[in-house]
Structures are given as C-alpha cells and as structure tokens.
Amino acid sequence: MSSQSQEQYQFIESILQQNLGEIGSIQDFQFFYGGNFNLAVRVKLKQGEYFIKWNQGDHEGLFPAEAKNLALIASTSTVPVPQVLGVGQLDEKEYLMMECIPTAEKKDNYWSDFGQKLAQLHHSSSKKGHGLDYDNFIGAAKQVNQWNQNGVNFFIQNRIKAQVDTALYHRRIDGDTNDAFEILYEKIPSIIPNETSALLHGDLWSGNAMVNQHGLVSLVDPSCYYGLREAEIAFTTMFGGFEKEFYEAYNESFPITKGFHERIPLYNLYPLMVHVNLFGEGYLPAVRKILDSYVG
Numbered sequence: 022m023s024s025q026s027q028e029q030y031q032f033i034e035s036i037l038q039q040n041l042g043e044i045g046s047i048q049d050f051q052f053f054y055g056g057n058f059n060l061a062v063r064v065k066l067k068q069g070e071y072f073i074k075w076n077q078g079d080h081e082g083l084f085p086a087e088a089k090n091l092a093l094i095a096s097t098s099t100v101p102v103p104q105v106l107g108v109g110q111l112d113e114k115e116y117l118m119m120e121c122i123p124t125a126e127k128k129d130n131y132w133s134d135f136g137q138k139l140a141q142l143h144h145s146s147s148k149k150g151h152g153l154d155y156d157n158f159i160g161a162a163k164q165v166n167q168w169n170q171n172g173v174n175f176f177i178q179n180r181i182k183a184q185v186d187t188a189l190y191h192r193r194i195d196g197d198t199n200d201a202f203e204i205l206y207e208k209i210p211s212i213i214p215n216e217t218s219a220l221l222h223g224d225l226w227s228g229n230a231m232v233n234q235h236g237l238v239s240l241v242d243p244s245c246y247y248g249l250r251e252a253e254i255a256f257t258t259m260f261g262g263f264e265k266e267f268y269e270a271y272n273e274s275f276p277i278t279k280g281f282h283e284r285i286p287l288y289n290l291y292p293l294m295v296h297v298n299l300f301g302e303g304y305l306p307a308v309r310k311i312l313d314s315y316v317g
C-alpha cells in the first residue's frame with residue numbers, strides 16, 4: 022500500500038471508530054471518485070457496510086447541509102435515501118458517513134415505482150412557500166434558500182439570478198449575456214406557472230439515482246428545497262437516462278401542467294449556469310442558445 026493509501030486507510034478507520042466505537046478489522050473497501058471534489062469509499066466491516074465521503078475541508082457546511090437534506094427526504098417516507106450515521110471533521114477534512122446502499126438488479130417496475138415515489142415526495146409542500154430553513158449546496162455551488170411565497174420569483178431570484186450574478190462577478194459571462202438575462206427575468210412570470218411548493222431532491226440526474234437491494238430506487242446526494250416540481254422533472258431530461266415509464270407513472274400520480282415540454286429549457290438554465298460556474302464556459306453556448314430563443 023502506498024503511503025498515501027495508508028494515510029487514507031487510517032483516516033477511514035478513525036471515522037468509523039468515531040461513529041461506531043470498536044470496529045474490528047476492515048474486511049474490504051472500494052474508493053469512488055464520484056464528484057469533482059469529494060472522495061468516497063464503500064467500506065465493509067463484520068457488522069455491516071458503510072459509505073463515507075469527505076473533502077479537504079474547503080466547503081464548510083456542505084456535509085452538514087447534505088445530512089439535513091437526507092434527513093428531510095427520509096422524514097417524508099417517500100423515496101428511500103441512505104440513513105446518515107455521522108457527520109463531522111477529522112484532520113481538517115469534513116466527512117459524511119452513511120448507510121451503504123447494496124446494489125442489485127433493477128426490478129421490472131423500477132422506473133414506474135421511481136416515478137410514483139417522486140410524485141409522493143413532491144406532494145410534500147411547505148406553508149412557508151418556496152425555499153428552505155437553511156442554505157445548502159448543489160455540487161460545490163451554494164444554494165441560497167431564502168423563503169418566498171411566490172415560486173416563480175424564488176426561481177428567478179434564488180436560482181437563475183444567483184448563478185448569473187456569480188458568473189458575472191467572476192467574468193464567466195459578459196455584460197450582453199447579463200442584459201439578456203435581465204430581459205428574460207421580466208418574461209419568465211408569463212411563461213412559468215406559479216405552483217404550490219414541492220419538496221425537491223434538487224439534483225436529480227441519473228448518477229444520483231441508485232438501485233437498492235430491493236431492485237428499486239434509492240436517491241443520493243440531494244440538494245433539497247421546496248420549489249417548483251417542474252424544475253425537478255426538467256432536470257431529469259438534461260443528461261437523460263430516465264425511461265419513459267418514469268415520466269408516465271409520475272404524470273399519472275401527479276399530472277404536470279400542459280405546455281411543460283416548452284418550458285424545460287427555461288428550467289434547465291439553472292443547472293446549466295451552475296455548470297458554467299463550477300466547470301467553466303464550455304456550457305455557455307447552450308445557455309446562449311436558450312437565451313436567444315426567448316430574448317432574441
């Protein structure tokens with residue numbers, strides 16, 4: 022084992038001991054490099070299997086927020102999520118320890134079951150409107166979740182404009198693009214329907230949907246908030262991978278308002294701008310294309 026791996030091994034052992042007490046020996050482990058900045062490991066002990074992810078301590082508050090997100094989804098008893106077992110700091114790094122999802126073959130009804138469960142999650146609403154009691158992250162990007170009774174205004178201010186302002190500040194977009202966004206903000210309320218808030222996973226791409234031991238969905242890595250559920254369904258189409266049974270079952274359980282397909286590009290300006298801020302300007306042509314179609 023290289024000295025770097027040995028260090029990581031000891032780090033993992035210490036986290037397990039911090040949260041489980043006496044652990045015996047590690048039987049097996051497998052590293053993941055899932056996200057762009059977190060490291061993760063699946064680790065097997067005699068008493069069970071665990072999943073731990075950590076970062077270099079450079080995203081303060083990210084894992085405590087993720088732990089709250091997971092607990093919030095779990096509290097709805099709708100879509101399963103892994104149980105959080107520990108969140109903390111060690112050697113100036115931050116970590117999140119949770120139950121490991123043992124994977125299995127997808128059951129035939131995986132997609133329709135997923136669609137129904139997501140619809141049930143979306144039936145959880147908040148009297149406070151759109152937002153959340155705490156800020157959290159999408160990937161490494163901060164999500165400000167200040168409550169707003171108007172979902173469309175929340176979407177404009179706290180989602181699109183927040184990312185556009187960050188991109189402008191860091192000169193990832195130019196003044197012309199910002200001007201086009203300013204015009205778009207005025208138009209959005211006549212395009213997007215203002216619905217009751219729904220509890221969203223918030224980062225629902227196929228990489229965050231796992232197949233659990235029952236052959237059914239478990240969701241990981243949430244970036245929750247109470248928001249417009251159409252934004253969540255639009256998100257699933259951005260990188261694809263969701264089968265038509267998923268959409269059919271969702272729509273049967275919780276019908277989507279007519280005209281949704283035309284609104285998808287507008288909703289996806291949010292994840293696209295997050296990508297511009299996190300991964301660079303390669304995502305800008307896609308943003309410009311959507312802007313041009315609305316603003317000209």
Ligand code: ADP
Binds near residue numbers: 054057063074121
């Ligand atoms: P990041 O926040 O770094 O993107 P994720 O939470 O998305 O990390 O995890 C990366 C990958 O690790 C996921 O795509 C999934 O394959 C796997 N994974 C995540 N959580 C668990 C878990 N609780 N049990 C087993 N595998 C998991």
